[in-house]
Amino acid sequence: MPDLHHDLDLPWCRELLSQPGLVDVEETAKTFPDGSVSNSMFHKTLYRNDAIKAHLMFRRPCTEPDSVRSTEECLLMAVGRDVDGMSGRAHGGFNSLILDQMLGACAHNSMPNKIPPATATMTVDYKAPISTPCVVLARAWVTEVTGRKVWLRGILQDGDGKVMASGKALFITARPASL
Template identity: 60%
Template sequence: MADHPDFQRLPWVQKLLRDPSLAFVPETPRSDRKGMAPNTMFNAVLYKPGAIDAHVSFQRPCAEPDNSSGIEQCMLFSIGPHVDGKVGRAHGGFNSLILDQLTGSAAFFAVPDSPPPATATLTVDYKAPISTPCVILARAWVIEVSGRKIWVRGVIEDGEGKVMASGKALFIAGRPGTL
């Protein structure tokens, strides 16, 4: 999806995607024991024209001072008006959903040998509205791991680094032997 026209027309996106330190993360849905693929909310509902028109996931080095792993998980989104709460403005719940998804991804990569973690808490601070349609960058990084507890921070920002929403989450890694 990195070649989507919304990504191709923005110089800041092109510069970002050409960064040699990026490691693209392919989406490979796997089925659980009931045959259901994960992330149905995204795959069946949001990855549609007018909602999330395009997306790309990648990892890169993280310069945030509270980062514990040196890596951040990122997603670039082209979003449309079907995520609006108010005309021309993304719904606040959409912001929370994006932060939950990405902080969860960071938590998952922090404990790769454990079953997927579950969100215990997520606190979101809304800084500025996300005007739609637009392209946004979401980033998340692990700040601490203690046993099965994983604390993660995340932000949603525009192409100039302006933060529209930030969050802090606590995830609990699954117990070995469970899904």
């Protein structure tokens, strides 16, 4: 794992990142000839000092009983106040956005394809508010694969393991003719 950003340099983060079997997942943004950037919501809007101040993506062994893969995708992030809906509390849409991003990344990494999969449906259950600023962990894992359909589950949790939001989703991968 790379050196930790000071916002992620917390005992629970260091313990999490010292677990065996973690693999760093490098996020890449593609810039197109017209100047647009793939996944610009994150790479241009959210990855900045007062929104998602620091983040690390990694893959680790999955212990969830409903997982059909041996690994899960994780995103550790330091969250600032510019994602607030109410002062000091992350907007509920932020929770959904992070879950959609992680579930989609997990679907894509479990069935690699030039074209990322698309969200067909997603349900989010809000369990507790995310107080900002803070550090949270997003996790996602595959629960079923049938043809081009990938079902997944994910959660947002704090350093004590308290779940703030959980989600389940169906993603559809691109048709082979689209490649």
